[in-house]
Amino acid sequence: MSSDHPLSISVVMPAYNAEHLLPRVLPPLIEMLNTGQVQQVLVVDDQSPDGTAALAREMGATVLTTPVNGGPGAARNLAAQQATGDILWFVDSDVIAWPDGPDHIRRAMSEDNVGAVFGSYDDAPDGQAWFSRYKNLLHRYHHQRARREARTFWAGCGAIRRDVFLEVGGFDVKTYEVPSIEDIELGYRIAATGRRILVEPLLQGKHLKVWTIRNSLSTDIFCRALPWARLMISREGLTDDLNTSMAERARAAIAGLLLLSLLALPVWPGAWPLPLLLLAAALVANLDLVRAMSGHGGPWFAFKCLLYHQVYYVYSATVYVWCLFEYHVLGQKQKLRVTRN
Missing domain, CATH: 3.90.550.10 (Spore Coat Polysaccharide Biosynthesis Protein SpsA; Chain A)
Known part of the structure; x- marks a missing residue:
């Protein structure tokens, strides 16, 4: 040029x-x-x-x-x-x-x-x-x-x-x-x-x-996670870009285990140290994100972001697993359209 x-x-x-x-x-x-x-x-x-x-x-x-x-x-x-x-x-x-x-x-x-x-x-x-x-x-x-x-x-x-x-x-x-x-x-x-x-x-x-949490959930699930998962599965599988990287998948796995450990507490009260250990693991795995958020709003802001981010990982990963089931088991291989209600 x-x-x-x-x-x-x-x-x-x-x-x-x-x-x-x-x-x-x-x-x-x-x-x-x-x-x-x-x-x-x-x-x-x-x-x-x-x-x-x-x-x-x-x-x-x-x-x-x-x-x-x-x-x-x-x-x-x-x-x-x-x-x-x-x-x-x-x-x-x-x-x-x-x-x-x-x-x-x-x-x-x-x-x-x-x-x-x-x-x-x-x-x-x-x-x-x-x-x-x-x-x-x-x-x-x-x-x-x-x-x-x-x-x-x-x-x-x-x-x-x-x-x-x-x-x-x-x-x-x-x-x-x-x-x-x-x-x-x-x-x-x-x-x-x-x-x-x-x-x-x-x-x-x-x-x-x-x-807001409400408009974020709707956008994240129905306008992002579902169509993106279907697109990746139908084209080339998970890529190593942006928020679908290998490191992000590992963090999502920790978030999923954290949720399961919390759900297990009512039937297994003696396992209370496990959620704490997994929360600590989530903190370590997301330390760079926590530092970034803390720099923009302080420790309490960063902690709230970390907690909600675990929820984000869980519903995003759940959507991807559903789309795998949808594609390979139900055979809905062409369900890519995002249409107006």
Whole structure:
């Protein structure tokens, strides 16, 4: 890549009922547009009933509108057809992109055979309740410590060469009618072409979503764990990426044993030291995570995160085991679709 002719970037932001978010997420991108760091800022209004489209246009973005409400994958696909940049930089409507994003994207894309790159959330999420901070910081934790070469993709703040995106067919919106793992599945197809996918820790954005235990459970199980497990089982099995690494599987096993030891106490009271030993084992196995969480909220915050994280491991592993049973015993080998209710 010549420094005189840098790769051009089209920012793509799918938006639905995002009028309240645009005053925070659009200004950094419009500034990049005004200074020539990016070539376009495309906001794709997914048939919002609020004033998303009008406000985005007023703020300086180019606004596209989907013919029907089809979710962020369909919105991104539409933008890819209209984009003029060499690179499609996907930024969610609840993410404030850091201003140095284009530099990190171009540097990553200048390496040989790189088709895509993605980053992480920053360390200052908007939601300040302990659980919301845990969820956003956990996402950051995995992406910041991931191997540099990935086989998946993340569309919250990630970029793909436009020609590669069009070559592989974009997001699969027929299988994934609602937002779930369409970006992960897209990464599998990009990797299958032989292109490299890089994780760039310096490519960051601030997440504005506020998590609760209720919406987290629904998202984790039905929009992440179930479709991702089915995808992995039907394609290539467990990968060693992000939160499916071998180390993560070992931690999940400890969490499962901890739960079983607690369930055994009513019929085996004399086994009370076992849960304590397993909790200590969980602490040691997750010490890096505990330290990271403690650095952002203190020891009590870190301890609450550790305890809930054991619950997370148990339901995630349970979902994967169910999907193995579903696939190999029940023979439901094509049950991949994530549909609207």
